[in-house]
Amino acid sequence: MTPGSATPLDALLADRRVVVCCGSGGVGKTTVSAALALRGAGLGRKVLVCTIDPARRLANAMGIARLGDRERRVPPERLTAAGVLPGGALWAMMLDTKRTFDRLVERYAPDPASRDRILANGFYQNLSNQVMGSQEYMAMEKLYELREEGGYDQIVLDTPPTKHALDFLSASRRMSEFLDGSVVKWFLRPSILAGRAGAQAVRRGTRAVAEALDRLLGLSFIKDLSEFFQAFEGLFDGFRERARRVEEVLGSAETAFVLVTSPAPWTLAEADYFRGRLTERGMSLGAVVVNRVRADYGVNGTLSAADLARVPAQLAPLVPPLVASLEAHQALARGDARRLAALRERAGPEVPVATVPDFPTDVHDLEGLMRINAHLFR
Amino acid sequence: MDLLGHRLLFVTGKGGVGKSTVAAALALAAARRGLRTLLVEMDTRSMLAEVFGTGAVGAVPVELRAGVEAVDLEPDHVAEDFLRTHLRFERVWRPILESRVWHTFYEAAPGLKELLCLGKVYRLEEEVRRYSRVRRWDLLVVDAPATGHAMGLLNVSRVASRILVGPLRRFAQRITDLVTDPERTAACIVTLAEEMPVNETLELHGRLTGKLGLKVACVILNALVRPALEGEARDRFETLRQGDVLRRGLEGALGGGPATALLDCTEAQLAREALQARYARRLRRRLRVPSVEVPWLAVPEWDLRAVEEVSHLLERGLGRVR
Numbered sequence: 095m096t097p098g099s100a101t102p103l104d105a106l107l108a109d110r111r112v113v114v115c116c117g118s119g120g121v122g123k124t125t126v127s128a129a130l131a132l133r134g135a136g137l138g139r140k141v142l143v144c145t146i147d148p149a150r151r152l153a154n155a156m157g158i159a160r161l162g163d164r165e166r167r168v169p170p171e172r173l174t175a176a177g178v179l180p181g182g183a184l185w186a187m188m189l190d191t192k193r194t195f196d197r198l199v200e201r202y203a204p205d206p207a208s209r210d211r212i213l214a215n216g217f218y219q220n221l222s223n224q225v226m227g228s229q230e231y232m233a234m235e236k237l238y239e240l241r242e243e244g245g246y247d248q249i250v251l252d253t254p255p256t257k258h259a260l261d262f263l264s265a266s267r268r269m270s271e272f273l274d275g276s277v278v279k280w281f282l283r284p285s286i287l288a289g290r291a292g293a294q295a296v297r298r299g300t301r302a303v304a305e306a307l308d309r310l311l312g313l314s315f316i317k318d319l320s321e322f323f324q325a326f327e328g329l330f331d332g333f334r335e336r337a338r339r340v341e342e343v344l345g346s347a348e349t350a351f352v353l354v355t356s357p358a359p360w361t362l363a364e365a366d367y368f369r370g371r372l373t374e375r376g377m378s379l380g381a382v383v384v385n386r387v388r389a390d391y392g393v394n395g396t397l398s399a400a401d402l403a404r405v406p407a408q409l410a411p412l413v414p415p416l417v418a419s420l421e422a423h424q425a426l427a428r429g430d431a432r433r434l435a436a437l438r439e440r441a442g443p444e445v446p447v448a449t450v451p452d453f454p455t456d457v458h459d460l461e462g463l464m465r466i467n468a469h470l471f472r
Numbered sequence: 473m474d475l476l477g478h479r480l481l482f483v484t485g486k487g488g489v490g491k492s493t494v495a496a497a498l499a500l501a502a503a504r505r506g507l508r509t510l511l512v513e514m515d516t517r518s519m520l521a522e523v524f525g526t527g528a529v530g531a532v533p534v535e536l537r538a539g540v541e542a543v544d545l546e547p548d549h550v551a552e553d554f555l556r557t558h559l560r561f562e563r564v565w566r567p568i569l570e571s572r573v574w575h576t577f578y579e580a581a582p583g584l585k586e587l588l589c590l591g592k593v594y595r596l597e598e599e600v601r602r603y604s605r606v607r608r609w610d611l612l613v614v615d616a617p618a619t620g621h622a623m624g625l626l627n628v629s630r631v632a633s634r635i636l637v638g639p640l641r642r643f644a645q646r647i648t649d650l651v652t653d654p655e656r657t658a659a660c661i662v663t664l665a666e667e668m669p670v671n672e673t674l675e676l677h678g679r680l681t682g683k684l685g686l687k688v689a690c691v692i693l694n695a696l697v698r699p700a701l702e703g704e705a706r707d708r709f710e711t712l713r714q715g716d717v718l719r720r721g722l723e724g725a726l727g728g729g730p731a732t733a734l735l736d737c738t739e740a741q742l743a744r745e746a747l748q749a750r751y752a753r754r755l756r757r758r759l760r761v762p763s764v765e766v767p768w769l770a771v772p773e774w775d776l777r778a779v780e781e782v783s784h785l786l787e788r789g790l791g792r793v794r
């Protein structure tokens with residue numbers, strides 16, 4: 095084994111085929127995903143990182159600046175230049191929700207005619223584009239495909255910024271519930287297709303709902319929907335089955351969730367909530383990465399008047415503002431340290447908590463990712 | 473530009489940039505001006521209750537302080553409210569609300585949640601005071617979701633009025649009219665002076681003002697670090713930094729540890745400042761929308777005092793661009 099495998103994070107990632115980086119918006123999920131993938135490649139693995147909306151310069155650095163929903167190999171010479179040990183290989187891609195959805199339809203539609211009907215349906219176009227949850231859902235579909243067919247040793251999955259960090263976990267389930275029996279059946283009832291809504295619904299509750307929806311939404315909209323569902327009918331089972339499988343994979347020992355958070359109180363509160371819900375679902379948290387922790391410059395307390403008196407006159411006017419901003423910074427750094435200690439306590443001994451300092455500049459190239467790794471893996 | 477003179481403000485931007493803070497701060501500023509203000513949260517499990525020390529904020533307006541009330545539009549309540557208003561009789565809407573078909577449909581039908589949420593905002597805007605025709609609130613400040621979801625939300629009535637036909641279509645049309653009326657409604661984009669938030673702001677601005685037809689009244693550049701050194705002190709620092717005069721002088725007086733701490737901390741801060749200045753410049757160059765700066769506040773715990781400070785800073789900033 096490589097010397098690096100001694101670190102807790104390496105030990106966690108060593109045998110996980112799927113690594114999912116999740117957390118609140120803007121905390122560094124994409125950056126950390128890329129860094130973890132780079133690490134895997136440096137340890138000799140064939141790794142794919144599937145990112146969502148990476149910073150443009152980071153995408154450039156990985157050679158995936160052009161959208162396309164396709165995996166691209168990061169040129170080995172770039173890896174070597176950044177100091178990654180040779181032996182492994184890194185692929186990167188950017189998730190394109192619409193493209194992924196279209197390709198699914200193309201691939202699984204029973205025949206060209208139903209394929210075209212789906213792709214042209216207005217309802218589908220909305221569904222595949224900008225509906226809440228469809229991005230999360232497509233990330234899951236993509237994961238399924240890549241895991242089945244990609245031939246990678248490890249797939250690192252970045253997750254979209256969701257309102258609640260959890261949304262993506264339930265995306266598959268929500269979608270498969272939607273595609274499940276009752277709703278679809280309702281839209282496929284013969285009366286609708288014949289243009290008379292409501293009339294033949296069996297149960298009383300269902301009829302009331304049917305009539306109300308018909309009245310509210312208008313029959314032609316409902317008809318549109320029905321046509322969509324009809325065209326989609328042949329695909330439902332596949333969708334449901336894959337949703338089930340993805341959930342299985344996420345809950346299995348081959349998957350590690352890495353929760354990325356900032357040291358700010360609110361983000362940490364979100365992170366705690368997320369941790370709880372993950373456990374509720376029988377999925378286990380692999381590690382926590384606290385990103386952008388403010389540096390502790392190691393001075394506490396103020397400088398005494400005697401200290402200040404010794405400062406040469408030429409420098410004297412500079413000292414008070416510098417001291418003031420150092421002290422303000424240290425107060426924040428102490429807050430971070432305190433919350434970090436409390437987090438470690440809550441996480442317990444099984445869940446490694448790694449930290450990354452807040453760098454004064456963005457992290458948008460492979461060298462920057464390596465710098466992050468120097469902190470993550472130690 | 474009189475931002476608080478609108479009826480409806482949508483505060484949006486990338487995740488985590490300070491939308492909720494700015495929305496609350498704008499509501500406070502409006503109340504100081506004597507406007508009866510409603511702060512609308514969109515299912516944010518928000519920090520308001522904690523910050524303002526009120527009870528939990530939910531579907532019913534809660535007073536945060538004199539002149540400011542808040543609601544949180546939780547989807548289930550919005551659905552109930554919607555069915556109740558459109559179907560009137562409880563024996564009609566109750567079974568629907570409780571049925572599985574409705575539940576799953578509501579959970580997953582594209583855009584439905586957003587439509588009902590935006591519809592609720594529309595209805596709040598129209599709400600009148602008891603026994604009168606006077607509007608209940610002078611201003612609604614909506615703490616809108618982050619970029620992608622915000623566009624889904626603000627676009628939904630437009631899409632709905634295209635694809636629906638029933639009574640909902642007219643409803644959707646009226647919502648669109650309100651949201652795209654520059655006299656009554658404005659959006660306000662909050663951003664940080666960093667690459668991704670700035671890029672996202674440029675994109676968001678394009679989409680909001682383009683396809684969606686909203687007015688973006690201003691951009692709020694949040695959390696700019698205050699310069700550690702300004703004017704003469706800054707120049708002096710730059711001069712003395714050359715040739716190690718500064719380091720040697722500080723080391724001699726304070727010892728190696730504190731001297732290094734002072735210098736490292738200052739260097740990091742200057743680098744951050746330079747970065748922010750670069751992105752702030754890029755934003756201003758690319759957008760012809762007034763921008764207001766809010767400094768980064770070095771408070772260890774975020775509380776009401778901090779929100780109030782942001783509120784005053786914003787008010788002052790808005791006053792300058794008027």
Ligand SMILES: Nc1ncnc2c1ncn2[C@@H]1O[C@H](COP(=O)(O)OP(=O)(O)OP(=O)(O)O)[C@@H](O)[C@H]1O
Binds near residue numbers: 118123124126253452
């Ligand atoms: N440790 C760090 N120090 C300084 N900057 C950082 C650090 N980590 C990440 N960043 C910067 O923060 C920004 C946001 O990071 P990133 O895109 O990874 O976040 P995210 O969680 O994926 O965001 P989103 O939720 O929007 O997808 C990037 O510009 C990145 O360069």
Ligand SMILES: Nc1ncnc2c1ncn2[C@@H]1O[C@H](COP(=O)(O)OP(=O)(O)OP(=O)(O)O)[C@@H](O)[C@H]1O
Binds near residue numbers: 493770
């Ligand atoms: N001007 C500021 N100075 C310092 N900290 C700030 C400032 N503005 C906001 N913050 C901090 O940033 C955190 C996030 O702010 P806020 O919750 O308002 O963002 P948001 O955009 O609403 O996030 P989300 O997308 O998650 O809803 C707050 O907890 C607050 O501590």
Ligand SMILES: [Mg+2]
Binds near residue numbers: 123147252255
């Ligand atoms: Mg990201």
Ligand SMILES: [Mg+2]
Binds near residue numbers: 492493516
């Ligand atoms: Mg918020």
